[in-house]
Amino acid sequence: MSSRRQGSRPLLGVLAMTLVLCLPTGTARATGEEDLSAVPFAQLVQREVVSASTLVRQISDSPSAVAIVTAEDIRAYGYRSIADVINGMRGLYTTGDRRYAYMGGRGFGAPGDYTGRIMVLIDGYVTQDSLFNQAYIDESGLLDLALVERVEYVPGTGSVTYGNNAMLGIINIVTRKGGSLNALQLSTEAGSHDAYRQRVSYGKRFENGADVVLSASSYDAAGQNLYFPAYDTPATNGGWANGIDGERNKRFFGKFSYEGLVVEAGYVDRQKTVPTKATAYSVFNTPFTIDDANGYLNASYETDIGLYLYSASRFYFGHYAHEGHRVIDDLTTPYAQRKHRAEWWGLDQKFVGKWFANHSILFGMEYRNDFSQYLSRAYFYPDGTIDSASRVRENYARNTTSVYVADEYRFHDRWRLNVGARFDKASDLDGNWSPRVALIFQPDFRTTLKASYSEAFRMPNADDRSFYGTQAMPEYVKAKEFVAQHDLDRRMRLTGTVYEYRRMDQMIDVTGNGDYAAVGNSRSRGLELEFEARWDNGVRLRSSGAWQDARDTTGQDAVNSPNVLGKFQITAPLPGDWLRAGLETQYLGARLTAERRRLGGVALANLTFTNARSWHGVTASFSVRNLFDRDYEVVSPFTWAPGTGIDSLRMDGRTYWVQLNLDL
Numbered sequence: 001m002s003s004r005r006q007g008s009r010p011l012l013g014v015l016a017m018t019l020v021l022c023l024p025t026g027t028a029r030a031t032g033e034e035d036l037s038a039v040p041f042a043q044l045v046q047r048e049v050v051s052a053s054t055l056v057r058q059i060s061d062s063p064s065a066v067a068i069v070t071a072e073d074i075r076a077y078g079y080r081s082i083a084d085v086i087n088g089m090r091g092l093y094t095t096g097d098r099r100y101a102y103m104g105g106r107g108f109g110a111p112g113d114y115t116g117r118i119m120v121l122i123d124g125y126v127t128q129d130s131l132f133n134q135a136y137i138d139e140s141g142l143l144d145l146a147l148v149e150r151v152e153y154v155p156g157t158g159s160v161t162y163g164n165n166a167m168l169g170i171i172n173i174v175t176r177k178g179g180s181l182n183a184l185q186l187s188t189e190a191g192s193h194d195a196y197r198q199r200v201s202y203g204k205r206f207e208n209g210a211d212v213v214l215s216a217s218s219y220d221a222a223g224q225n226l227y228f229p230a231y232d233t234p235a236t237n238g239g240w241a242n243g244i245d246g247e248r249n250k251r252f253f254g255k256f257s258y259e260g261l262v263v264e265a266g267y268v269d270r271q272k273t274v275p276t277k278a279t280a281y282s283v284f285n286t287p288f289t290i291d292d293a294n295g296y297l298n299a300s301y302e303t304d305i306g307l308y309l310y311s312a313s314r315f316y317f318g319h320y321a322h323e324g325h326r327v328i329d330d331l332t333t334p335y336a337q338r339k340h341r342a343e344w345w346g347l348d349q350k351f352v353g354k355w356f357a358n359h360s361i362l363f364g365m366e367y368r369n370d371f372s373q374y375l376s377r378a379y380f381y382p383d384g385t386i387d388s389a390s391r392v393r394e395n396y397a398r399n400t401t402s403v404y405v406a407d408e409y410r411f412h413d414r415w416r417l418n419v420g421a422r423f424d425k426a427s428d429l430d431g432n433w434s435p436r437v438a439l440i441f442q443p444d445f446r447t448t449l450k451a452s453y454s455e456a457f458r459m460p461n462a463d464d465r466s467f468y469g470t471q472a473m474p475e476y477v478k479a480k481e482f483v484a485q486h487d488l489d490r491r492m493r494l495t496g497t498v499y500e501y502r503r504m505d506q507m508i509d510v511t512g513n514g515d516y517a518a519v520g521n522s523r524s525r526g527l528e529l530e531f532e533a534r535w536d537n538g539v540r541l542r543s544s545g546a547w548q549d550a551r552d553t554t555g556q557d558a559v560n561s562p563n564v565l566g567k568f569q570i571t572a573p574l575p576g577d578w579l580r581a582g583l584e585t586q587y588l589g590a591r592l593t594a595e596r597r598r599l600g601g602v603a604l605a606n607l608t609f610t611n612a613r614s615w616h617g618v619t620a621s622f623s624v625r626n627l628f629d630r631d632y633e634v635v636s637p638f639t640w641a642p643g644t645g646i647d648s649l650r651m652d653g654r655t656y657w658v659q660l661n662l663d664l
Helices: 001-020 055-062 070-077 082-087 234-239 462-471
Strands: 068-069 092-096 101-105 120-122 149-156 171-177 185-192 195-205 210-219 247-258 261-273 286-306 311-327 333-355 359-380 392-412 415-426 432-444 448-460 475-488 492-509 516-534 540-551 564-573 579-588 602-611 618-625 633-635 649-650 655-663
Touching: 068 070, 070 149, 070 564, 070 602, 082 092, 082 101, 082 149, 082 171, 092 633, 359 462, 392 462, 462 492, 462 516
Parallel strands: 120 171
Antiparallel strands: 068 149, 092 101, 149 171, 185 195, 185 655, 195 210, 210 247, 247 261, 261 286, 286 311, 311 333, 333 359, 359 392, 392 415, 415 432, 432 448, 448 475, 475 492, 492 516, 516 540, 540 564, 564 579, 579 602, 602 618, 618 655, 633 649
């Protein structure tokens, strides 16, 4: 019997206890939290999307078909990470190599490609580190989902407002307010493969209007023994990696709000033992550990300056550190170490002016200083001493000054014109413009049509500069998009999107011998459809389908880019109204590996039960992932042993997860 099945057994006994705790029908917990699922669609998409300011967000996001996942959705479908949330969104998917989770969609998602072309924010703070432009969406992420009020996905370029990295879309994570918790909450969780999480959170809104959230948590998973057919030889333990799939983290978060002032900080330290042969020089079935520490401080202040001018000011500071240790296939220096760190700070000042009738003018500037970007690689002799001759230390830095302006002009009751541009000048690069123009037409109060054209870019990060040297150049994209939204009634909405992205100046090997140049061009186009509905009996439904056609820099089908994606989610109260069930199904179409091998499509189902009402302050949930125990593979970034099958990785079968919360 496989170890993944053995690891699931202890959780079966917890199911009965959880369902018992779900049964009581005591009074609902009064949290003061607004149920966004009950807000009409037209109002919901006007809520805080991406930006902190209402006017700022209406200007910057009105051309987009915004997707929103609320805290109620997160609980109903048993999401445990931002990657889970992303997998439930239209047109997006994630893959993993048992180190990190990576995001894909709309023609991007090359295996192992860090999530640097779609920007991930927390309350407007850009979470990407400044070494790899990686957004951490798994257990290395900065937030527990219990602290998330909603997650917003804005497809299309967002560089007018946010500049570098917002090439293909923006995901903003909005954190909860203390008033929505209104308690001291203790939480314990347990899952398959000996995974456990503990959390303590406190939230309160005081009579003077001050609002506080504090939280700390820890996560520990022993992992599982994993079988890799590519290494099935006596010399490599028959292809089994034993006892090297563990993971743990510690998270801290705090937020203080008072009137227009918000100060928040977060920190995560995650250690992962990697069971794969993650590099060509690694030795299979030997410890390969990585440690990522990520922290930030974000302070903002919003106020009206007179009758026609609004101000949003923000200061931020970020820190990232990575340390990796592994055994390599070198008898002289068998131990390798990677030790990287980065720090940055910035100031952003936005204004919104309403001086002219039918105009909302956004303008501002941002200064960012990536003052420390340090990369270190070292090798050690068997006795633990360092090989100083092979040690590499690299230091980089960059400061970027940006100015931007946008205007939304309502020139008719049914027509709006949205135009904007941003100019970014980095200390080591020429300046880059990011223009956008969009036309919005509302033929009636139920229908909205949006057509947009935009351009965006991504600067080479420190890792790019280290690998490509002076050849490292910015990458560009030109995007066209048409969106149609129609409310069938106040509780049902249809959304359709047609898009085309053309990416330019991508780094490619022009000779096949490691000579790289920024001359690659690729193209993706696609269609997305989504239906959303809710009914008075408490049933909520969302279903989406996406078709995409992506061509790489050689004109061939892009790697790890499925032509078809499908999502179906439904959550409903069960008879008696004491228990709610959430069923989610996902279809990931056929994909090509790096060796041009096609992986078949796979359909997965997840089932979650939650108690609809608390019992003496206790709430509970029970989730089953991969309900039908499907065997499936995802595309891997490993390419150094062609023909052995390492270009794909087998994912987990059926797993279980239980959560208990106590509000005091």
